[in-house]
Amino acid sequence: MSVQYDVDAVVLDIEGTTSATGFVVDVLYPYSRKRFGALLTERADEPEVARAIGQVRDLIGEPDADAARIEQVLNGWLDEDRKATPLKTLQGIVWAEGFARGDLVSHFYDDVLPVLRTWHTAGIGLSVYSSGSVAAQRAWFASSPEGDLLPLVDGLYDTENAGPKQEAESYRRITAALGVPAGRTLFLSDRPGELDAARAAGWRAVGVRRPGEPYYEQGVGDHPAVATFDEITLSTRSTQ
Structure with missing residues (x-):
């Protein structure tokens, strides 16, 4: 039409x-999944990362959730294809760096x-x-x-x-x-x-x-x- x-x-x-949604699910999601752990442990003090971590804690009602727990939640949201803002923020950081390095097109x-x-x-x-x-x-x-x-x-x-x-x-x-x-x-x-x-x-x-x-x-x-x-x-x- x-x-x-x-x-x-x-x-x-x-x-x-x-x-293609398949590119996002099959390429970008696994790329971010592999890198969430390092992002949460090594860069938690960066303002954008810290803000997203705080948003995850608020959404799950666990103000003291540690990096391992946050990573678990993020991966669960990935499995559900949930459009949670802090997930998208942290994915964006990881993907932007991957694109900049030439890992991703x-x-x-x-x-x-x-x-x-x-x-x-x-x-x-x-x-x-x-x-x-x-x-x-x-x-x-x-x-x-x-x-x-x-x-x-x-x-x-x-x-x-x-x-x-x-x-x-x-x-x-x-x-x-x-x-x-x-x-x-x-x-x-x-x-x-x-x-x-x-x-x-x-x-x-x-x-x-x-x-x-x-x-x-x-x-x-x-x-x-x-x-x-x-x-x-x-x-x-x-x-x-």
């Missing part, structure tokens, strides 16, 4: 939308990058809203198979600076940050609950359904759906 919109901004989900579906470049050239603002931390998003786009893509991206939003992805208020916060009217903002995601929340905030919303992705069989509810970014045609006021 092809869709066409007149918008000024596009906000992108990552997993299942621009990139991010994944994008073949149809994504040419379309993003076309939209960027047309003057459409591109932002990211992912459950992965802003640090992880920045590293992801900076370490693509085609090099640094951060010049294409105007804003990075996660569950900490915007809020949960299935709550409409989170999308309203992003609207305020972008300075773009809600009705001229398009959200692309594979998850129906996220698409519902974006629409409730006044955004346009399109589901991306890629075979093999976790939400493919579930579908995207009553939202328009595409299989690739090539099926989306966008215009903006500056190109009319």
